[in-house]
Amino acid sequence: MKITYYLEVISSWCYWAEPSWAELKRRYAGRVEFTWKIAHMTAEAYPQSPTQCDWFYRRSGTIMRSPFMLNSGWFEPDIKEYRVPNLVAEAGKDFGVTDDRIRLAIAHAGVREGRKVGRWEESVAAGAGAAGLDPKALLARAQSPEIATRTDATTAEFHALQVTQRPTFVIENSIGDSAVLSGMVKVEPLIAVIEAQMADEAGYVSHRVHFGNPPPS
Secondary structure (H helix, E strand, C coil): CEEEEEECCCCHHHHHHHHHHHHHHHHCCCCCEEEEEECCCCHHHCCCCHHHHHHHHHHHHHHCCCCCCCCHHHCCCCCCCCHHHHHHHHHHHHHCCCCCHHHHHHHHHHHHCCCCCCCHHHHHHHHHHHHCCCHHHHHHHHCCHHHHHHHHHHHHHHHHCCCCCCCEEEEECCCCCEEEEECCCCHHHHHHHHHHHHHHHHHHHHHHHHHCCCCCC
16 A cells, blocks of 8 residues: 655644654554655745734644644745745655655744744755755755756646645555545544555455456456
């Protein structure tokens, strides 16, 4: 089985989904392939002011029953699209850091500490520190055309799903079942889909053991 997680690094809802992502990786370790991909947000999808950002954070925080409020200090009105955190996180993959360390460190720096992660120096410092990478090398790779092209391609994949919310999870099994859960942050519906797809797979395996492959005609 495979789960692909489409995300925006400093999305508040992606932040709230991270415990569920971690729980899935723990629960299904060795049985499911986990992949995350960048889905850049458009300028219109970001808050338009610190006041608006705080309003959104109060809403999401109370919905999630959070004991803390997210920090809008990262927001800068002159930055219209926050591609920098996404590009730095993606660049880490080219140094072998394919896990969640870099993007989680940048997200924490932004939405918990209020650091200006829309700036290269802040995102690189957070990401490189979390993964033990050379900041100059990480910065150079993050600013390369290849990383921009790659994240634009995964963003196009996201839009092809005809959904608008991040996080979005695409869950697939070996027999062609596929489910798209967009905007979900709680772990329970994700587990329900995974278990259902695993049960279907097991049924196919059992049938093949008893009856073999389908006849040619």
